[in-house]
Amino acid sequence: MKTPLQLIQTGSAAGTKQPALAIDRLSKVFHMEDGYLNVLQDICLTISEGELVCISGPSGCGKTTLLKLIAGFMKPGGGTIRIKGRTVTRPGPDRCVVFQEDALFPWLTVAENIAFGVRQFMGRRQLNNEVDRYLEMVGLGSFGKYLPREISGGMKQRVALARVLILQPQVLLMDEPFGALDAQTREEMQNLLLSLWEKLSHTIIFITHDLSEAVTLADRIIIMTRNPGRIQADITVPLPRPRKKESDAFHRFYRELRSRL
Amino acid sequence: MNKPDIRFPVLPWIIPGILLAAWFAASRTGLVPDYLLPDPIRIAESGVTYIFSPPDSAPYAGRFLTDASASLLRVFLGFSLAVLLGIPLGVISGRIAFCHKLMSTTINSLRAVPGISWLPLALVWFGIGMRTTIFLVAMAAFFPIYINTAAGARSVNPLFYQAGAMMGVGRIRGIFAILLPAAMPQIISGLRLGLGISWAYLVLGELTGVSNGLGAIIMDARMIGRIDMIIVGIIVIAVMGRISDVLLNTSLRLCFKSAKRMT
Ligand SMILES: Nc1ncnc2c1ncn2[C@@H]1O[C@H](COP(=O)(O)OP(=O)(O)OP(=O)(O)O)[C@@H](O)[C@H]1O
Ligand SMILES: [Mg+2]
Numbered sequence A: 001m002k003t004p005l006q007l008i009q010t011g012s013a014a015g016t017k018q019p020a021l022a023i024d025r026l027s028k029v030f031h032m033e034d035g036y037l038n039v040l041q042d043i044c045l046t047i048s049e050g051e052l053v054c055i056s057g058p059s060g061c062g063k064t065t066l067l068k069l070i071a072g073f074m075k076p077g078g079g080t081i082r083i084k085g086r087t088v089t090r091p092g093p094d095r096c097v098v099f100q101e102d103a104l105f106p107w108l109t110v111a112e113n114i115a116f117g118v119r120q121f122m123g124r125r126q127l128n129n130e131v132d133r134y135l136e137m138v139g140l141g142s143f144g145k146y147l148p149r150e151i152s153g154g155m156k157q158r159v160a161l162a163r164v165l166i167l168q169p170q171v172l173l174m175d176e177p178f179g180a181l182d183a184q185t186r187e188e189m190q191n192l193l194l195s196l197w198e199k200l201s202h203t204i205i206f207i208t209h210d211l212s213e214a215v216t217l218a219d220r221i222i223i224m225t226r227n228p229g230r231i232q233a234d235i236t237v238p239l240p241r242p243r244k245k246e247s248d249a250f251h252r253f254y255r256e257l258r259s260r261l
Numbered sequence B: 001m002n003k004p005d006i007r008f009p010v011l012p013w014i015i016p017g018i019l020l021a022a023w024f025a026a027s028r029t030g031l032v033p034d035y036l037l038p039d040p041i042r043i044a045e046s047g048v049t050y051i052f053s054p055p056d057s058a059p060y061a062g063r064f065l066t067d068a069s070a071s072l073l074r075v076f077l078g079f080s081l082a083v084l085l086g087i088p089l090g091v092i093s094g095r096i097a098f099c100h101k102l103m104s105t106t107i108n109s110l111r112a113v114p115g116i117s118w119l120p121l122a123l124v125w126f127g128i129g130m131r132t133t134i135f136l137v138a139m140a141a142f143f144p145i146y147i148n149t150a151a152g153a154r155s156v157n158p159l160f161y162q163a164g165a166m167m168g169v170g171r172i173r174g175i176f177a178i179l180l181p182a183a184m185p186q187i188i189s190g191l192r193l194g195l196g197i198s199w200a201y202l203v204l205g206e207l208t209g210v211s212n213g214l215g216a217i218i219m220d221a222r223m224i225g226r227i228d229m230i231i232v233g234i235i236v237i238a239v240m241g242r243i244s245d246v247l248l249n250t251s252l253r254l255c256f257k258s259a260k261r262m263t
Helices: A004-015 A063-071 A110-115 A124-137 A153-165 A183-200 A211-217 A248-260 B011-028 B040-052 B064-095 B097-112 B115-126 B130-154 B158-166 B171-206 B214-223 B227-255 B257-262
Strands: A021-032 A035-047 A052-056 A078-083 A095-098 A171-175 A203-207 A220-225 A230-236
Touching: A021 A063, A035 A063, A035 A230, A052 A063, A052 A211, A063 A095, A063 A171, A063 A203, A063 B158, A095 A153, A095 B158, A110 A124, A110 A153, A124 A153, A153 A183, A183 A203, A183 A211, A211 A220, A211 A248, B011 B040, B040 B227, B064 B097, B064 B130, B064 B171, B064 B214, B064 B227, B097 B130, B115 B130, B115 B171, B130 B171, B158 B171, B171 B214, B171 B227, B171 B257, B214 B227, B227 B257
Parallel strands: A052 A203, A052 A220, A095 A171, A171 A203
Antiparallel strands: A021 A035, A021 A078, A220 A230
């Protein structure tokens, strides 16, 4: 039983709670030899903790650029990005990226890739245990000794997921991570991601150009437009979980979304 | 993992075999006179004398150990010097565009100078002997090592650095944890090219009148008309060059995971 005082305290704590991610009037310009490109203009976006947000939009609208700005790989032209109230200035293990392309280190085994970010903080025994735990978590229990080039694309993305989960990031940034996979593998990976998300309750920003993937995964879908890159729509997905791709409600919402874009 | 291809084990020895047979035929039939190309058996005998006979029992007898160790030391010192300069400079110029721009014109101009034209200068600076040879070897081996390291460092996938940065790896640690392993295949080819050239320039350095060394033997034998010993010298250099290449390759693969897994 909670006393009224405790209720007030937790209530006020929730009231001052910082959003997991707050982006305010963010802009980015790329300067090139023959002029410049307004990739992102006036992006405002607030994401609360534990939310799974999908970002979609045409190719070249600046989705990857937005993600890299959040990750701290480059500096914004204007505006701010805050994680739990702290302004992003450089990359850090609190915001981890699963890249669009394969970015595993080819000279390290699967297990060594996963250990890469934490190996200097742990003893050998603890490290092995942790790595095994995350291997298990992404369903790669017996593949620790393989090299990246010896495993399939889907398995590579599982490794990419494990090597960032082990860092226990506040925000997980995923850039079309399943875009290159076949339909069946992609669905497996979506289910894996959802089950991990339910277990670990990360905040996730997930870029996809596949609207049905967005409807399957997201609490909220952000649609961007091109030239300049702006947010066109911010739509809450009203479907209950677990979502069935075959259900009528899913189809109705998907069609409605399509027609609005 | 790349497994060595174990099929056709005799394949590499077919061409040497044919060459040897042709050589036999040429000298036995008198097609080529003995003073231009002696019989393989005589070469073999001279080689055995050179390597195994007790010293002073015949000209060149038993000198192999002194010559080979002198040459090996020169190659080792010259090559090490080239590695110590070439890899760090290559990494710096490959990672920092500013340094690349700063150095590339100078280095490419120097590279265009044929190594042999450094010889007179080296003789003036260092005199005849050890230091001239080491200078020439280092000079020659530096360029392939530097250029391959720089090219390898420049072509590292930028995603690797970004992935490293998010996993808490900064610029300095990134050199050892990301740049060097990622560029390892190119660094290895640079090292192997450099080592090969080291042997070439060793002979050049030793031709100038040092008293021992494999190049010295060749020059000495030419002076007194012992063509068999010239050929023995050539074969010894070829064999030692090949062995040192294998040793370099094997030790890199033993020491660096990236060398084993990416080549
Ligand atoms: N480093 C850069 N320098 C200059 N222009 C860039 C750079 N990175 C991206 N761009 C340009 O910015 C625009 C947005 O690129 P971005 O990669 O963010 O698009 P995207 O929405 O992720 O596209 P896709 O769906 O194809 O992945 C593109 O026109 C691209 O050519
Ligand atoms: Mg993209």
